[in-house]
Amino acid sequence: MKYIEWFGTNFIGLFEAGGEQFTSFMTGIVPLLIVLLTFTYSVIAFIGEERVDRAIRFCSKYMVLRYSVMPILSVLMLTNPMAYTFGKFVKEEEKPAFYDAVVSFLHPVTGLFPYANAGELFVFLGIANGVTQAGYSQSTLAVRYFIVGVIVVFMRGVVTEQITKFLISRESKKNSAKSVAS
Template sequence: MDILVELSSGFIGMFQAGATTFVGLVTGIVPLLISLILTVNALIKLINEERVFRFMQKCTRFFVLRYTVIPFLSVFFLTNPMCYTFGRFLKEEHKASYYDATVSMVHPIVGLFPHANAAELFVYLGIAQGFAQVGNQSELAIRYLLAGFIVIFIRGVVTEKINKFLSKRQEGKSNIVADQVI
């Protein structure tokens, strides 16, 4: 009988712990995220969406900006997963590299701008909680973001080179097949 009472208490205790966590999220992080999303959307509306898009299109011409600033701004303004739509401003040969850089930016941006990828925030907060015992969480967030910029730039460049190599290889095969048909 005692074992049934313990199992019952443990079972309901699991749901009580979940409810406590849920209430903490609803009264803590959820209002913060809603405020951040509203502020960023208001900022975009104040600047004018067309201006934001024109600026992004101009920036894609530059190699370094294409794989650092553009992924950062797209994740900041559009958040995950809408940030990938900024790929429409790039030439076809740069889209895969942009996607690779952007998918890598959705993690490091969270420390300073939690609205950008709310789902990742819970992972970051777990890491930050451990870091808070030995250091400053803001310091962690900045280091996380700087490391992210380095990684996304490298990934964008490497993916672009691989894409060019594979495209040339594919063109070569297409020419061989075309010659054989003729």
């Protein structure tokens, strides 16, 4: 009988804890996400979509901007999964590298801009909780994630673009050799 009572108390306790967590999200993180998202869309509306479009087209021409500024802007302005649509501004052979850069930036952005990829927020908060318990600042972690993310995104974009161009070149050589042979 004692075990049944213990099970009943702890079983319902599990749901009570879940309800408390849900309530904390509804009073804490959800309003923050809504305000951040509203702010981002307000900035885009203030600047003008045409100007933003021109700026992205400009960035797509230069490798340094294509794998630093473009992924950051796409993730911050369009969030996941719409961020990939900025790929329409890059050449076909640069699309895999741009996709790689955007995908790589979806986690590091979460600490400073949680609305950008809300699905990763739980991962970041789990890590941040451990860092906070160790006596360090969650804000410092978020800034470091962001900075390292920009560096890694750039490196991945450049490397993936070079690999893609190499593979395209190799494939075109194979195809031209086949057409000469036939």
